[in-house]
Amino acid sequence: MNISAAASRSGLSTKTIRYYEDIGLIAPAQRAQNGYRQYDENSVNELRFLAHARDVGFDLHESKQLLELLRNPKRQSRHARVLVLEKSRQLEERIQQLLSMREQLMMMANRCHGDEGPDCAILAELVADR
Amino acid sequence: MNISAAASRSGLSTKTIRYYEDIGLIAPAQRAQNGYRQYDENSVNELRFLAHARDVGFDLHESKQLLELLRNPKRQSRHARVLVLEKSRQLEERIQQLLSMREQLMMMANRCHGDEGPDCAILAELVADR
């Protein structure tokens, strides 16, 4: 299978697949006689795995750790679980940050007339020393 | 006032202040005879404004738009309000994404034994075609 088939089956772009190979996240693909990269079901599985890991918030370094667990038949499932719980905690932290930012924005918007005049609580609050 | 004083008063780093000048977000600072950048209260206000705008989620392009409103005495407060409400909507969207990611992670963690064995629902779900 050529790279574009691997891309559509895995959910990654061809650019991203080549990039993952460049940075050593996946092994260099086999090559056909014409130099085209060739992918089998197993490599597509790994690519899809990476796409899903990224989708739920893992960065490439963490995704690589997970991939190494997937590849290792002697793995311990608790290692994967630790990574997932830690990522979940990080997401929770980020969510709280975003909620707080959103709340600040709503408070500013509520205090701003939002009319044709220049008086604006939003601008005043952003410029204020806190 | 030198750049490090402006930095500590505004909440930006000296690096960031120079960077904002480089990209034209703020006007080039006045220079003392020795070539050092000089800042007055007004420029510190603008820097702090930018720091706060970034803190609540605006990117540099949006922060610049807000800064231009701040500088313009003929501004209409509704323009600021529109930007704030739109950013709030974007944050809400991002929060929903993160919540969904977190939920997926929790579901995977719940299904994973997290023991010394290799069987792992997390890895199985990440590799699965969906």
Add this chain to the structure above:
DNA sequence: GTTGACCTTCCAGTGGCTGTAAGGTTTATA
């Protein structure tokens, strides 16, 4: 034989900084 859809490599750009190097200036201390 030519069009168009693939594929290849390589380089540059994105955003928002941060780190580092190599130097100049100022201030405090010995």
Add this chain to the structure above:
DNA sequence: TATAAACCTTACAGCCACTGGAAGGTCAAC
């Protein structure tokens, strides 16, 4: 007065995770 430290300057590289584009090779259909 020497020197050390704490400033300041510019310039360039690196971070993350791609994405876009150029310039060219290959393949299938008409």
